[in-house]
Amino acid sequence: MHSLRWAWSYIREYKGRFALGLLLVLVVSALNMLNPYIAGKIVDDVIYGQQKNVLGPLLGIMIGFTFFRTIVRYGYQMTFEKLSQNVIFKMRANLYDRLHKLDFSFYDQTKTGDIMARMTGDLEAVRHFTAWSIYMIFENAMILLFAIGFMFYIHPPLALAMLMVTPFIGFFAFRLTADVRPTFTEIRNQFARLNSVVQENISGNRVVKAFAKEEYEIQKFSAENGAFKEKNLQSAKIWEKYLPILDSLAGVLTVVMILAGGIMVIHGSLTFGELVMFNSLIWALNNPMRMAGWLINDVQRFIASAEKVEELLKTEPKIMNQETEAAKVKNFNGVVEFDHVNFSYGEGPVLKDINFKAKPGQSVAIIGPTGSGKSTLVNLLSRFYDASSGVVRVDGINVKDWDIQRLRDGMAMVMQDIFLFSDTIEGNIAYGSPQSSLDSIQNAARLAEAHDFISALPEGYDTIVGERGVGLSGGQRQRIALARAILKDPSILILDDTTSSVDMETELRIQTTLQSIHQCKTRFIVAHRISSVKEADLILVMENGRIIERGKHTELIKKKGYYYNVYKNQYGNFDHKQHGKEVI
Numbered sequence: 179m180h181s182l183r184w185a186w187s188y189i190r191e192y193k194g195r196f197a198l199g200l201l202l203v204l205v206v207s208a209l210n211m212l213n214p215y216i217a218g219k220i221v222d223d224v225i226y227g228q229q230k231n232v233l234g235p236l237l238g239i240m241i242g243f244t245f246f247r248t249i250v251r252y253g254y255q256m257t258f259e260k261l262s263q264n265v266i267f268k269m270r271a272n273l274y275d276r277l278h279k280l281d282f283s284f285y286d287q288t289k290t291g292d293i294m295a296r297m298t299g300d301l302e303a304v305r306h307f308t309a310w311s312i313y314m315i316f317e318n319a320m321i322l323l324f325a326i327g328f329m330f331y332i333h334p335p336l337a338l339a340m341l342m343v344t345p346f347i348g349f350f351a352f353r354l355t356a357d358v359r360p361t362f363t364e365i366r367n368q369f370a371r372l373n374s375v376v377q378e379n380i381s382g383n384r385v386v387k388a389f390a391k392e393e394y395e396i397q398k399f400s401a402e403n404g405a406f407k408e409k410n411l412q413s414a415k416i417w418e419k420y421l422p423i424l425d426s427l428a429g430v431l432t433v434v435m436i437l438a439g440g441i442m443v444i445h446g447s448l449t450f451g452e453l454v455m456f457n458s459l460i461w462a463l464n465n466p467m468r469m470a471g472w473l474i475n476d477v478q479r480f481i482a483s484a485e486k487v488e489e490l491l492k493t494e495p496k497i498m499n500q501e502t503e504a505a506k507v508k509n510f511n512g513v514v515e516f517d518h519v520n521f522s523y524g525e526g527p528v529l530k531d532i533n534f535k536a537k538p539g540q541s542v543a544i545i546g547p548t549g550s551g552k553s554t555l556v557n558l559l560s561r562f563y564d565a566s567s568g569v570v571r572v573d574g575i576n577v578k579d580w581d582i583q584r585l586r587d588g589m590a591m592v593m594q595d596i597f598l599f600s601d602t603i604e605g606n607i608a609y610g611s612p613q614s615s616l617d618s619i620q621n622a623a624r625l626a627e628a629h630d631f632i633s634a635l636p637e638g639y640d641t642i643v644g645e646r647g648v649g650l651s652g653g654q655r656q657r658i659a660l661a662r663a664i665l666k667d668p669s670i671l672i673l674d675d676t677t678s679s680v681d682m683e684t685e686l687r688i689q690t691t692l693q694s695i696h697q698c699k700t701r702f703i704v705a706h707r708i709s710s711v712k713e714a715d716l717i718l719v720m721e722n723g724r725i726i727e728r729g730k731h732t733e734l735i736k737k738k739g740y741y742y743n744v745y746k747n748q749y750g751n752f753d754h755k756q757h758g759k760e761v762i
């Protein structure tokens with residue numbers, strides 16, 4: 179019932195069309211009683227009563243009605259089809275909207291395959307229910323009701339005899355519903371698992387090949403595929419157990435009708451024409467009962483899928499906009515402050531008492547062992563996650579009070595895991611600033627040391643890069659992502675391990691450029707290489723979620739602590755000046 183109420187919240191918008199559809203179904207269902215009635219009349223009045231003059235008009239009505247029914251049926255089928263397409267269009271748009279509202283923590287916990295199952299298979303099950311099952315249930319219920327009513331009108335005792343079978347049918351239909359329902363939820367969940375395996379294998383196909391794990395992955399898929407088949411078979415076995423019973427009970431109706439009706443005709447309490455009417459009406463009892471199994475099947479499938487779609491639509495993001503005055507502030511300059519910030523993803527602290535301040539024009543570098551919390555720290559700045567305690571401020575305002583859109587608009591981030599869309603290089607660079615001219619795109623690419631290799635490609639900036647940037651080297655991808663960030667001209671630029679795959683000479687040129695063009699911006703550079711961080715105004719050295727050292731390059735070298743050791747490991751006794759020029 180809950181799923182139906184939820185579906186109704188979408189259908190309600192088209193309630194006029196919905197009501198029209200049901201009305202047409204009602205008309206056709208009522209008119210379905212006409213042909214059996216006429217058939218009986220022909221037997222009683224034309225064959226037995228010898229009123230041959232009424233045969234023509236009666237046949238005319240029969241043929242006319244058959245045409246009329248076909249047209250009206252087409253009308254309501256189209257009505258429900260259009261309605262379902264509108265409903266699904268809106269649901270799909272809402273789902274997509276919700277997926278964009280949901281934050282990092284949702285994507286951390288949810289498999290892509292599961293999301294895809296909801297966007298495809300589950301929506302299709304809801305569409306099928308709206309387009310077909312609703313009117314079929316209504317049509318069958320109405321035909322059954324009209325037929326019962328009509329039978330009582332013709333001959334109540336025979337109608338009563340036939341109805342004695344229906345409680346048994348109701349009982350078995352109810353049992354079928356109860357037994358089959360859990361299997362549909364299992365089928366649906368197994369479909370999501372199957373989807374996840376396929377999706378992971380397609381995304382990770384290079385790793386699979388590199389480790390020659392094709393056979394292992396095929397077997398993994400085969401296990402999930404087998405489980406999917408088994409769950410479908412289990413479900414089929416249940417309703418195949420009940421369908422013959424429902425079918426047989428429908429057959430019993432014919433036997434009751436022939437037996438009881440025949441006796442009544444022999445005793446003269448029923449005319450032969452009336453028996454023909456009953457005989458013609460038997461499909462109107464049989465058919466809905468036969469269909470009941472299939473329709474129950476559809477309803478259960480709908481409920482299992484609707485619950486999943488609704489669950490996703492109702493998932494609330496943890497990161498939300500607050501309606502504060504600060505949210506109305508338009509732009510910011512880029513003053514950043516971490517005020518005793520602690521953070522945890524759930525289990526155990528990841529950031530502990532992070533405390534520092536950066537002004538526009540300054541660059542803050544973060545260095546430290548892998549897993550020490552560097553990326554997490556910059557992620558709090560863009561509010562991908564919220565601090566567990568303490569405050570992150572931008573221009574003196576808590577990031578939680580900023581309008582998220584505005585906050586992120588003022589920042590540009592090059593993430594560790596570079597993502598390029600399957601689009602042209604020009605489109606990828608202009609992703610954050612779609613109105614940019616080709617000149618400014620090329621200029622950004624020059625600053626990111628990407629222009630030369632892009633121009634050398636046969637199609638230059640029009641080159642379409644594959645999914646996630648396939649076809650480009652790691653360093654090339656990083657430079658395109660950097661150009662994308664530079665083009666945005668943000669107040670705060672965050673580079674998370676952005677030049678790790680770029681050779682040191684190119685990196686040095688990039689840094690010199692960034693230094694000159696971003697005089698008034700605040701820059702965050704997360705890196706492992708000393709060469710990437712040594713020019714920074716403030717270097718934060720992290721270990722186990724804490725800042726263990728801070729200062730400028732020369733100060734940290736003098737401290738002879740962690741930073742100094744990294745420096746020694748990376749450069750040994752290498753002279754940092756060659757031919758009078760700084761190289762590290």
Ligand SMILES: Nc1ncnc2c1ncn2[C@@H]1O[C@H](COP(=O)(O)OP(=O)(O)OP(=O)(O)O)[C@@H](O)[C@H]1O
Nearest residue numbers: 286523528546547548549550551552553554555594
């Ligand atoms: N989405 C997440 N959910 C749960 N734990 C996470 C998540 N992301 C990172 N962590 C954990 O938080 C800790 C810090 O990770 P983080 O990525 O910030 O480190 P890092 O210093 O940037 O590492 P690297 O240098 O390898 O990029 C690690 O222990 C990591 O396992």
